[in-house]
Amino acid sequence: MRPSSVSIGNKTSKGGTNTHGQFRPKSVNTFCPFCSSKVTFSLVNSNPTPMPTIWPAQSTCPECEESVNFIVYYTKQDGNSSVADISMFPAPSHLIAPVELPEKLPAALSSAVRDAEAAYRAGLYSPAVTCAGRALEGLLKHILREKDTSLYKLIDIFCESEEATKPIKKLSHTMREGRNVAAHFDENIIPDQKSAEIMIELLHYLVSYLFLFSEKAEKLSTKLR
Structure with missing residues (x-):
């Protein structure tokens, strides 16, 4: 099912200025949800009333000229607001929504899964495949408590286990x-x-x-x- 919106991460933003205590990105570089071109969206404020935790913005695809909406989410540290995430509406039809990860999953494993998702979102398909395989290896090693075992052997052990x-x-x-x-x-x-x-x-x-x-x-x- 196609999600109505998708997180494109805070690393897609370029440049920006501090306004009303928020760092507002000048643009984001991602895939257009309509024509699938990877383009730079110039962000324009779409809400004149400042909100402390989010900044609604809009833009137009330079290729197909369709309107796209964004929401920039902020987190506060030491009194300063920094960009935590950016969502795009609607989501590109080819994008996959991030999987919900359990809180108890070790940070290294969560990072491995997110790296695969991020590579896919960036259009880096070969690295995405590599990262997905790396995440699989890490998940199986975590479940089976096996360290020095090949992925091929890990799969065999896992399939024969109660897990x-x-x-x-x-x-x-x-x-x-x-x-x-x-x-x-x-x-x-x-x-x-x-x-x-x-x-x-x-x-x-x-x-x-x-x-x-x-x-x-x-x-x-x-x-x-």
Whole structure:
């Protein structure tokens, strides 16, 4: 599904000035969500009222002349505001939304995943593939507690371990428990909107795991041959 907006990171910005206590980038360099050209968007303030944590801006693609909106997010340190992130609206159709990472994931692993995403967003596809493989190796080493093992061997060890089946087993049992709550009357438990949302999300994960992942892997394998 195409996201309505996408984070393009704070490293895409170029130049800028300090206005109302904020550093406002002069421009950002990224892909146009309409024509897919990698261009420099000159940013113009789109809200005359200063807001302490964000700066809404807009621009026009120099190639296709479509209007694109941006939001610059700020973080405060020692009384100064610095650019924490930049979002673009709408998201380019070819971009992939950043994955939600667990808080307990080590910083080095989170960085490895984000590096792969950042390389992809920047159009650096060969480095993106390399970084994705590096992230996979790091994730498997973390799960299996293996250090001096090749990625090929790590995959074999992982597939033979309980760690490979534990997430899908937990997901399936969670859905079973949710189904039981809804299917059997209990005056103390009434499924609400949030419960239904979680069940649908789990169902999506299950479908992806059982069918889509294998299909995508086969397509990639065919392309690489």
